[in-house]
Amino acid sequence: MTGPGTNTYLLGEDDVVVLDPGPAIDAHVEAILAAGAGRIRTIICTHTHPDHSPAWQAVARATGATVIGALPGGDDHQDETFSPDIELSDGYLLETPELRLRALHTPGHVSNHYCFLLEEEGLLFAGDHIMNGSTVVIIPPGGDMQAYIASLERLLGEPVRAVAPGHGEVIEDSAVEIRRLVEHRLGRERKVAAGLVACAPADLGTLVATVYDDVDPSLHPWARLSLEAHLIKLEREGRALREGDLWHGPHGTESSGAG
Numbered sequence: 001m002t003g004p005g006t007n008t009y010l011l012g013e014d015d016v017v018v019l020d021p022g023p024a025i026d027a028h029v030e031a032i033l034a035a036g037a038g039r040i041r042t043i044i045c046t047h048t049h050p051d052h053s054p055a056w057q058a059v060a061r062a063t064g065a066t067v068i069g070a071l072p073g074g075d076d077h078q079d080e081t082f083s084p085d086i087e088l089s090d091g092y093l094l095e096t097p098e099l100r101l102r103a104l105h106t107p108g109h110v111s112n113h114y115c116f117l118l119e120e121e122g123l124l125f126a127g128d129h130i131m132n133g134s135t136v137v138i139i140p141p142g143g144d145m146q147a148y149i150a151s152l153e154r155l156l157g158e159p160v161r162a163v164a165p166g167h168g169e170v171i172e173d174s175a176v177e178i179r180r181l182v183e184h185r186l187g188r189e190r191k192v193a194a195g196l197v198a199c200a201p202a203d204l205g206t207l208v209a210t211v212y213d214d215v216d217p218s219l220h221p222w223a224r225l226s227l228e229a230h231l232i233k234l235e236r237e238g239r240a241l242r243e244g245d246l247w248h249g250p251h252g253t254e255s256s257g258a259g
Contacts, residue, residue: 046127120128132168
């Protein structure tokens with residue numbers, strides 16, 4: 001699920017910030033410490049999934065760095081060891097003699113997710129909010145499709161030039177990519193609404209085969225999670241109804257053919 005692995009970024013020359021220290025793998029920690037070479041002053045995490053934050057402890061012990069991030073929460077796949085010296089809030093600004101890094105609360109993938117904008121360069125460190133080469137899995141209840149789309153749209157109003165994702169290479173044309181992601185999610189939402197009309201009442205297993213017919217069936221167990229997130233969003237908006245394990249559109253749409 002992490003593709004080539006999780007990107008750990010070291011920012012600065014003399015006062016180094018380690019962004020997303022990653023998993024607690026000895027060789028990885030050693031590589032961070034070697035690259036920082038006694039200059040690591042700060043550790044900051046986009047969120048606390050186990051591929052992004054657990055190495056914070058070893059790096060902090062070795063360097064005495066200040067740890068910044070949001071407390072774990074929202075799902076069952078969290079680094080419960082994470083205990084920051086400074087707890088993040090939206091708009092928090094980390095300033096060093098070399099850079100300004102502004103925190104943007106971007107819930108959706110998980111409730112405690114933050115992106116960080118390197119203001120000097122317009123470079124957004126996106127964690128798992130935006131990935132290069134794949135879409136982000138939204139897993140309820142911590143994952144929230146409504147919040148995810150709103151967070152993407154928020155970024156269109158920020159001075160972002162390029163995106164440095166938690167997985168994959170830097171994305172240069174950030175506005176085009178963000179708009180593409182928003183439209184992809186809204187397009188999938190339209191397929192969910194149409195699937196409710198065509199199949200309802202239906203369980204998730206039935207709907208995923210219809211809504212994700214363009215996705216390799218081997219990935220349907222993961223797609224099913226994002227499908228549920230879409231359905232919860234539609235339910236909040238009065239466009240879907242849940243009865244036990246079955247879903248359908250607002251009363252009457254099954255027979256009317258309305259989308």
